[in-house]
Amino acid sequence: MTAFILVRLVRAIAVLVFTVTLVFIVLRLSGDPAQQMLSDNAGPEALAAFNAKWGLDRSIPEQYLYYVANVLRGDFGVSFADGREVFTVVGERIPKTLIVTVSAFIVSMLIGIPAGILAAMRRESALDKGVMAGAVLGYSVPNFLLGLTFIFVFAVWLRVLPSSGSSTWNHAILPVATFALFNAAALARFMRSTLIDVLGQPYIAAARADGIPRWEIIFRHALPNAAIPMVTTLGFVAGGLLGGSALIEPVFAWPGLGSGFVNATNTGDLPVVQAMIVLFTVFMVAINLIVDVLYAVLNPKIRKH
């Protein structure tokens, strides 16, 4: 198991190094930063001073090391938009995004997992068909459309919730609900099919033959097995929530990383875009690492090899 986790750790670091390198290449290819940062009529001395300040007058390998060293220190340069440290600009937005994604993640598990379990236990029943119809609906409506519908119903029509901003907890309800419903649908579907698959395994038939009560078969024998593929899906959902924040946050004018990324892309604020790509990769790599560790913990075939 230690070897398994070490391998995953090395892989995670490799992915991060690769991403940082890619971002450096994009930085080099995206034009002369001095020209972009300084006004058009800046003189050659000003350009040279700028290049010296940011190390742009050195060789490419040197610049690469310089860049990596800066990134490791959390120095992603300054935002083109307002000249503030990118670290601060991006850092402010992290908690906002985490509030919405983590809440949505928890809510979608609380809804989707029990719904999937019930549907699998009462397979082909009205309950199962109801849950699955809901799941298909929730899954096939695009996220942002669901968000707009919520805004229309709860903010414009019923006027019970605010439609945009982040000043109160109420502001978080609609973005969280939008995210949670979509992902609850995905989780319910996957939970159901995984559990049905496990319930069809010979060891479950053997447990039934042994007279083990139904609830014990579900909770002690089936779910621990279903949890193994489920962990991978939860990882996908968590990653999807982060990626999806670029779609959902602008809809609700929620000032998190997603809106920030869209803004920075629109205004060409390259340092911010790059820092966000690195940050996003860090999140993804962390999620993958957690999934891998949980997978090994839950699966004796990996844990005890």
Added chain:
Amino acid sequence: MSKLLTVRDLVVEVPARNIKILDGINFSLEAGQTLGLVGESGCGKSVTCYAVANMLPRGIVRSGGSVTFEPGGPSTRKPAVPKIAMIFQDPTSSLNPVHTIGYYLESALYRHQGLKGSDARMEAMRLLERVGIDRARSRLRAYPHQFSGGMNQRVMIAHALAAKPQLLIADEPTTALDVTMQAQILHLLEELKAETGMSLMIVSHDLGVIARLADRAAVMYCGKIVETASVAELLERPSHPYARALIDCMLSIDPDDLAPPVPIPGSVPLLDSLPEGCHFHPRCLRASGECSARFPAPANIGFAHEVSCYHPVAA
């Protein structure tokens, strides 16, 4: 001897496909006796086991007949709750991959005998040793994937013993194992049967296994029992042409005999297109007109020797 199990006119169907997997199965089993079920793959041996153990899988239903267990003793008036344990062809996939062998055995000992804690652990170790697994203490912490198929079959047998069953159903218990392991498992089953006095229902497509363990044998073909007799009688005087062919096949798989086994011509028909009358008639050399008209009723042709055939092979 007292009767333990009686199966009468058992019919098992797949309603969705409108096919009968079992079509009027009759047999009975005395306490302490061993019944062997033999027949080509797909003839319904496993489904018979599941029906007896009342664990038919989804989509398969018992639509007729009865499976009854005699009460444990003469004074018991309430409906008999039989203690049945079952072991399967593929032991490794019949063990839950996330549970240790210890959990598997100890939870069964709690369920069936009320044993807990160190009592359960000691008994689990004793059972493992009884089925021939050494270093029992450390094995309790192992998972099924760390064991070979033969070891897992021993674990399943130990688990079955934890239920102190009156009837052990063994569905092709050695089919997935290599030859030496097969012999060891059969030997173990023989010993345990003698030790505990339980009845055994053993299923195999291999008559050699049946011949070794069973007192009586039933030959199945396409969801019906076509011949039943004591094992000795069946091996000596097989009367149904299909049973005869099976036995000829088996006897000719003899290392000293260089002639290749005589295969039964043709193949087992599909359940949704069974031939009329005797299902064996397209493959039978003795078939006549009446064979394809009506299924032959079972007839006694010797002591406890029944056969369903219009033209049984003479002894």
